[in-house]
Structures are given as C-alpha cells and as structure tokens.
Amino acid sequence: MKQEEALRMVNISKYFPGVKALDRVTFTVNQGEVHALVGENGAGKSTLMKILAGALQPDEGEIYLEGEKVFIPTPQSAWERGISIIYQELNLLPDLNVVQNIFLGREHRGRLRVLSYSTMIREAESLLARVGVGIAPQTMVRNLSVAQQQQVEIAKALSLNAKILVMDEPTASLSETEVEKLFGIIRDLKSKGVTIVYISHRLEEVFRIADRVTVLKDGKCIGTYSIGELDRDKLVKLMVGRSFSETFPEKAKETGPMVVEVRNLSVPRILKNVNFSVRAGEIVGFFGLVGSGRTDLAKALFGFYPHYSGEIVVKGKTVKLHSPQRAIAEGVGFAPEDRKSEGLCLGLSVKDNCVMAVLDEMRSTFFLNRRRETGLVQKFVADLRIKTPHFYQRVQNLSGGNQQKVVLAKWLATRPDFLIFDEPTRGIDVGAKQEIYHLMRQLASQGKAILMISSELPEVIGMSDRIYVMHDGAIVREFGWGERVDEERIMYFAAGLHVER
Amino acid sequence: MLVALFVVAGIVSPIFYRPQNIFNVLQQASALGVVSVGQTLVILSGGIDLSIASIMATSCVFAAALMAGKNSMVIPITLFCLAIGALAGFLNGIITTRRNAPPFIVTLGTALIFQGIRFVYTKGAPFGSIPSWLRFLGRGGIGFVPASVIIFLFLALVMEAILQRSAYGRKIYAVGDNKVAALYSGINVPNIILSVYALSGIFAAFGGLVLAGYLGFGDNWAGKGYELDAIAAVVVGGTSLAGGEGGMGGTVVGVLLITILSNIVLLAGLPYQFQQIVKGLVVAAAVIFYSFVKVSGERR
Numbered sequence: 001m002k003q004e005e006a007l008r009m010v011n012i013s014k015y016f017p018g019v020k021a022l023d024r025v026t027f028t029v030n031q032g033e034v035h036a037l038v039g040e041n042g043a044g045k046s047t048l049m050k051i052l053a054g055a056l057q058p059d060e061g062e063i064y065l066e067g068e069k070v071f072i073p074t075p076q077s078a079w080e081r082g083i084s085i086i087y088q089e090l091n092l093l094p095d096l097n098v099v100q101n102i103f104l105g106r107e108h109r110g111r112l113r114v115l116s117y118s119t120m121i122r123e124a125e126s127l128l129a130r131v132g133v134g135i136a137p138q139t140m141v142r143n144l145s146v147a148q149q150q151q152v153e154i155a156k157a158l159s160l161n162a163k164i165l166v167m168d169e170p171t172a173s174l175s176e177t178e179v180e181k182l183f184g185i186i187r188d189l190k191s192k193g194v195t196i197v198y199i200s201h202r203l204e205e206v207f208r209i210a211d212r213v214t215v216l217k218d219g220k221c222i223g224t225y226s227i228g229e230l231d232r233d234k235l236v237k238l239m240v241g242r243s244f245s246e247t248f249p250e251k252a253k254e255t256g257p258m259v260v261e262v263r264n265l266s267v268p269r270i271l272k273n274v275n276f277s278v279r280a281g282e283i284v285g286f287f288g289l290v291g292s293g294r295t296d297l298a299k300a301l302f303g304f305y306p307h308y309s310g311e312i313v314v315k316g317k318t319v320k321l322h323s324p325q326r327a328i329a330e331g332v333g334f335a336p337e338d339r340k341s342e343g344l345c346l347g348l349s350v351k352d353n354c355v356m357a358v359l360d361e362m363r364s365t366f367f368l369n370r371r372r373e374t375g376l377v378q379k380f381v382a383d384l385r386i387k388t389p390h391f392y393q394r395v396q397n398l399s400g401g402n403q404q405k406v407v408l409a410k411w412l413a414t415r416p417d418f419l420i421f422d423e424p425t426r427g428i429d430v431g432a433k434q435e436i437y438h439l440m441r442q443l444a445s446q447g448k449a450i451l452m453i454s455s456e457l458p459e460v461i462g463m464s465d466r467i468y469v470m471h472d473g474a475i476v477r478e479f480g481w482g483e484r485v486d487e488e489r490i491m492y493f494a495a496g497l498h499v500e501r
Numbered sequence: 502m503l504v505a506l507f508v509v510a511g512i513v514s515p516i517f518y519r520p521q522n523i524f525n526v527l528q529q530a531s532a533l534g535v536v537s538v539g540q541t542l543v544i545l546s547g548g549i550d551l552s553i554a555s556i557m558a559t560s561c562v563f564a565a566a567l568m569a570g571k572n573s574m575v576i577p578i579t580l581f582c583l584a585i586g587a588l589a590g591f592l593n594g595i596i597t598t599r600r601n602a603p604p605f606i607v608t609l610g611t612a613l614i615f616q617g618i619r620f621v622y623t624k625g626a627p628f629g630s631i632p633s634w635l636r637f638l639g640r641g642g643i644g645f646v647p648a649s650v651i652i653f654l655f656l657a658l659v660m661e662a663i664l665q666r667s668a669y670g671r672k673i674y675a676v677g678d679n680k681v682a683a684l685y686s687g688i689n690v691p692n693i694i695l696s697v698y699a700l701s702g703i704f705a706a707f708g709g710l711v712l713a714g715y716l717g718f719g720d721n722w723a724g725k726g727y728e729l730d731a732i733a734a735v736v737v738g739g740t741s742l743a744g745g746e747g748g749m750g751g752t753v754v755g756v757l758l759i760t761i762l763s764n765i766v767l768l769a770g771l772p773y774q775f776q777q778i779v780k781g782l783v784v785a786a787a788v789i790f791y792s793f794v795k796v797s798g799e800r801r
C-alpha cells in the first residue's frame with residue numbers, strides 16, 4: 001500500500017540572532033502515521049513545529065499539505081488547515097469548564113446570537129467519546145488531572161477537524177497508567193486517519209508508538225527511519241553521537257560519615273514517620289508515584305514545613321529547619337522539580353542566578369565585591385561546562401540542560417554538605433542528562449551527600465547507591481547496598497501492592 | 502529621545518530655553534522624581550504603590566501644621582514625617598505580604614485611610630505655614646540648579662548603586678522576577694517586599710516635604726495624581742510592570758520626559774487639560790515601544 005503524503009516541509013531554515021536554529025530541514029509525514037520527532041534540546045524540534053503551527057515564519061523553505069503548497073502566516077490559518085498542536089504546557093483556562101474550553105472563541109450560537117449551550121454540551125460529549133474518555137463536560141478544568149486536561153485538548157483538536165495533530169512531550173507529567181491510556185487514544189486516532197507527530201525525550205515510548213522517526217541534531221535533519229530499522233542504541237547514537245551503554249556513571253565504592261539522619265519525621269496529613277539517612281559520598285534515590293510525598297519530604301528538609309515533628313540531624317547535630325534560610329545555613333541545597341518556576345529567575349542573568357543564594361557572602365562592606373562574584377561565576381561556568389555566550393545572558397535563553405547546571409551552580413556556591421535533587425533530568429535531552437549524572441556522581445565522590453528524587457525508574461536504579469521507596473507519605477521499603485533491584489520490585493512497593501496482601 | 506524633546510520644545514516655544522523656565526521644569530520634576538524613585542523599587546519587586554500621593558499630601562499637611570513656620574522645627578518634623586511615611590509603607594507591606602493581598606487594592610485602600618486621617622486632623626482646612634528652610638528645599642537653588650533636583654538626582658544615584666551593587670538590590674530584582682525561585686534560593690521574600698513598601702512610603706513622605714517647600718503651605722491635595730504620574734514615569738523609563746527588570750536611570754529620564762512634556766503643552770498655550778492627553782499618549786507610546794523591544798529580545 002502506497003501511503004499518501006500528509007505533510008512535507010522542504011528545506012526549512014530559520015535564523016535567530018547569532019544562531020541558526022534550523023538549517024535546510026526537510027520533514028515528511030505520511031497520512032495516518034505516528035511520526036516521532038526526536039533530538040536533543042536545542043536540536044530545533046520546537047522551532048520546526050512552531051513554524052508548522054504558524055507561530056513562527058521560516059526564513060527559507062516551503063510547506064506542502066497533501067501536495068499543495070501553503071503559507072501558514074498565523075496559528076488561526078494552521079487550525080483552518082487542520083493542524084493542531086498540543087504543547088507541553090497545556091493551554092486551557094482553568095476557571096472555565098470543559099465545554100467552554102473546547103469551544104473557546106468558536107461558541108455555537110442559536111437565534112439572537114445567544115449561546116446554545118445544549119448543542120455545545122452534546123457535541124463536547126461526542127468529541128470526548130471519540131477520544132474515549134468519560135469526563136463530564138461541565139467540569140471545571142481546574143479540577144481535572146493533567147492527563148484529563150490533555151484529553152480535553154485532544155478533544156478540542158478534534159473539534160477543529162485536526163488532520164495533523166502534533167504532541168509536544170505529551171507524557172512528561174503523566175503516570176504509567178495515564179501513558180497507557182494516551183497510547184490507546186493515539187492508536188485510536190490513527191485508525192481514524194489522523195496523522196500524529198509525536199515529540200518525546202522518552203525513547204522507549206517512541207519505539208512503542210511510532211511508525212517512523214525523524215532525528216534532528218543541531219538544527220539539521222539527520223534522517224528519517226522506519227521504526228523497524230532502529231534499536232535504542234542506534235537511535236541514541238543518531239541523536240547524540242554517543243553510545244547508550246555509558247549512560248550511568250559507576251557507583252560509589254565507599255562512603256564517608258553520616259551527613260543527614262532523619263528520625264520519625266512527620267508533617268500532619270503529608271508525611272508519616274519518615275526515617276532515613278544519607279552518608280557522605282553516596283547518592284540515595286527516592287522513588288514514589290505522584291502523591292507519595294517524595295517532593296514534600298524534600299520541602300520539609302528545606303524548611304518549607306516549619307511545624308514538622310521528629311528529628312533532623314545534620315552532621316551529628318540536631319537542627320531545626322524552620323525556613324529555607326535556616327536550611328541553607330545548615331548546609332542543605334535543593335534543586336527543585338520545576339526548574340523554570342521554582343529553580344531559576346528566568347529573566348535574570350546567568351551570573352545573577354549563580355550568586356543568588358550567596359548574595360550576602362559576596363559583600364565587602366555594604367556593596368557586592370564584583371571580582372569575587374565574577375570569579376565565582378567563572379569557576380562554575382567552567383567547572384560545569386555551562387554553555388552561555390557570556391555571564392550576562394538571560395537564563396531563559398539557555399537550553400534545559402544548561403539551565404539545570406545554573407541551578408546546580410547556585411547550590412554549589414553555598415558549599416553544601418547535603419544536596420537534594422528533585423527530578424534532576426526532567427525535560428533535559430540525552431546528552432545533557434549524562435553530564436548531569438556525571439556531575440552528581442562527581443559531587444558525591446567529593447564527599448557530598450546526595451538525595452535524588454526521580455520518577456524515572458531506570459534513572460533511580462542506574463544512579464542510586466541505595467533506594468527508598470515511598471508510598472502515601474511514608475517510606476515503605478529500602479533497597480540497601482548491593483541489594484538486587486529491578487523496576488518491577490520497586491514499582492510493586494511504590495504502588496502499595498505490599499499492603500493489600 | 503530626551504534630546505529630541507529638547508529640540509521640539511525649543512521649536513514650540515523659545516521660552517523653553519530661558520534659564521528661568523529650565524529652572525522651573527527641574528523644580529517641578531523633583532517632587533515627582535523623589536516619589537518615582539520609591540515607586541521604581543516597588544515595581545521592580547513586582548508590586549505597585551497607589552498610596553504615594555496620599556502619603557505626600559499627608560506629609561505636606563503635617564509639615565505645615567507642626568512646623569508652623571519655625572525653622573527650629575524643620576529637622577524634627579521632617580524626621581517625624583518620614584517616620585509617618587515609613588509606617589504607612591510598612592502597613593502596605595504588612596497587608597500585602599501577610600495576607601498575600603494584591604498590592605493594587607491594598608494601596609488603593611490605605612490611600613483612602615491616610616487621606617481620611619489627614620482630613621480628620623485638619624478638619625478639611627489645613628493650617629500652619631512652611632518655614633524658610635523647607636522653602637529653600639522646594640524653591641531655592643544653587644545658580645541654575647534647584648536644590649530639590651540635586652536631592653532627587655542624589656537619591657536616584659544612591660538607590661541605583663544599591664540596586665546594582667548591593668545584595669539587597671539584587672534580591673529586589675530576584676523577588677520581582679520570580680518570587681518562588683527567590684524563596685527557594687533562601688531569600689526572605691516577605692522582608693524584601695515589606696522593605697520596598699516602607700522605602701516607598703519614606704520617599705513619598707519626603708516628596709511631600711519637597712512639594713510643601715515648593716507650594717509654601719499645607720495642601721490637602723498636594724501631589725494629587727502623582728501616584729499615576731510616578732507609575733507613568735517608571736514605565737516610560739523602561740521598568741517592567743511585571744517586575745525584575747529596569748532601573749533608576751530610566752526612571753530619571755521618564756520623570757524629566759513627563760515634566761518637560763507638560764511644560765511644552767503649557768508653553769504652547771494649550772489648556773491644562775491637554776497635559777493629560779499628552780501624558781497618556783507618551784505612556785501608550787512607551788508601552789508599544791517596549792513591547793517591540795521585548796519581542797525582538799525574546800526571538801533569540
């Protein structure tokens with residue numbers, strides 16, 4: 001069967017000041033296929049998709065839809081041509097209900113231009129049924145889970161008669177079961193003839209769902225492959241030019257003295273009797289599903305829950321961590337889960353972000369000592385190999401991996417003994433992930449105690465010397481040194497299956 | 502931009518270049534300038550202060566009533582007025598941070614409170630007079646340069662140095678850019694916010710004294726409209742209303758721009774009401790201009 005071409009983007013180039021974001025990229029998608037678009041951050045995936053969506057204009061190149069040459073000057077014209085994009089940050093209005101969101105700006109009207117709600121509700125129901133989900137159409141979007149919001153966005157795309165549906169990192173904040181559900185929806189849409197462009201960092205998903213894969217690297221198209229031609233190693237190699245086996249650095253050989261000991265830590269309704277310890281030189285992994293309390297534990301250790309009960313001992317001394325300031329003073333550093341909203345001041349420079357947690361130490365008399373500041377920033381930019389044109393670059397212009405390194409620099413500047421990493425590699429490309437892993441291991445071998453929270457099992461297993469599994473605000477299992485672990489065993493405890501026995 | 506305005510001003514009316522006029526323009530710019538310095542701090546931290554005009558008038562009325570024309574009272578009453586300003590700003594800050602209330606509404610409300618206190622105290626008719634020392638602050642000068650403008654520029658310079666070179670200043674930017682990230686970096690966000698409102702209150706009270714010296718009497722409505730003029734000056738100066746971006750240099754230019762424009766309108770013989778139209782146009786033009794700058798900046 002010869003497949004029809006749904007979309008062909010030919011020799012697309014896009015220049016930004018100082019950067020060639022896309023260099024004569026050609027991208028072809030067949031009718032009714034699931035086509036994965038992969039590449040490291042900064043490879044040009046989002047730029048290419050923004051051009052397709054009409055949010056950016058190419059400097060060179062042509063776009064053909066079903067063989068016909070088109071111009072897409074605005075997002076509206078993309079919708080009219082049946083192109084819909086579901087961005088990673090979902091674009092729904094939280095205080096409107098599902099129906100209002102689906103028909104936003106295109107409300108059905110009856111006589112006298114009055115909104116005809118009943119028609120919209122009926123149509124919304126049938127759209128949601130087509131997606132295969134049972135969401136009540138009058139629910140406020142605020143009350144929906146991320147997965148459900150995504151399903152609403154899919155329904156919205158269907159209401160726009162989307163022929164090409166682009167999904168940018170759709171599984172980034174979904175749980176395992178929700179991912180399964182999403183895949184079901186994707187397969188269903190595919191069978192109904194919708195063409196899907198799937199952007200993801202998670203390669204195992206690409207292998208499960210995609211028919212063909214296009215790899216972008218540094219703004220160039222490396223090639224398009226049908227999924228049968230590839231395996232994981234080969235794909236990673238195409239993306240980064242490295243082999244996959246060197247993903248995780250070697251584990252710790254020996255550990256130093258106890259750095260952090262937590263005894264019976266409880267926060268009402270959030271944490272229940274948490275006991276654990278971290279030694280110098282080791283990386284301790286925390287795994288738990290959403291709602292298990294893993295991030296709350298990190299927050300408690302960083303002084304966000306001043307009314308905790310129990311005992312936190314740092315370097316043999318019982319400390320009261322009642323505020324982030326206190327925690328920092330005791331040598332705790334915390335790289336939070338959401339880099340952009342919690343970790344960084346995106347509008348400020350690399351330098352400002354690097355010194356943010358040590359501003360008071362940078363003073364000589366009243367004013368900041370510029371030489372000391374620059375010295376510090378210079379050191380970290382070099383040590384962590386932060387790629388930035390200069391120190392005064394706004395961090396929002398850096399790639400995800402480099403942003404994460406700036407967060408790391410900010411904490412290393414405080415000379416911490418104990419570092420908490422919450423989802424250290426979320427939304428970071430494969431190459432930068434490895435760098436972060438190596439940096440973490442390097443820090444551990446320099447004698448820092450590291451607590452890593454992650455929801456990616458291979459990462460937890462690959463990085464951690466010991467693993468604690470959390471469920472419902474409590475630690476339910478510890479996997480000690482050298483103990484055999486596999487993904488199933490960890491998941492078994494994280495999902496709370498041991499209780500039901 | 503400022504240079505162009507000077508040229509236009511000269512074309513509209515040659516009187517503009519007369520030393521006496523320049524002197525007047527600078528003098529008028531000073532009170533607005535002083536309060537705009539405070540407003541800049543608040544806006545940089547991501548807030549807004551609508552109570553400064555009311556604090557100005559309150560400070561002006563108290564100065565006239567309590568100094569009662571006596572030079573010996575200038576220093577103690579000045580300190581008293583600044584303390585009142587600090588207290589007023591502190592109140593703004595406390596409500597904003599403790600209750601996490603939107604500063605727009607909080608300061609709108611406190612403005613009414615300060616106004617009420619002023620009216621109760623004066624029973625609607627301000628009394629007393631301004632002693633000659635304070636008059637010098639508002640009216641006097643060294644050669645062509647008014648005393649008040651020296652003070653305004655000095656304050657702007659000092660605050661700019663603090664903003665750019667001190668830990669405190671950097672924390673203001675951090676809080677304005679992203680409160681959560683600032684909190685996660687161990688910055689005491691509520692204290693920073695509290696302090697900028699207190700400073701804004703002090704600057705407003707001081708602006709009220711400058712205005713009192715200029716007017717020569719206590720006026721219940723001294724500084725009316727300055728809260729919006731100050732916001733306009735800050736915005737025209739390129740400070741983002743979203744916080745975290747901008748500085749004092751821009752504010753100084755913005756203050757001069759707005760004052761000179763008002764002056765040109767007067768010199769051109771147009772009625773006073775035209776000032777508002779012109780001010781409005783300038784703010785709109787500035788917002789449009791910066792939106793372009795911003796877009797081209799983001800497309801990197």
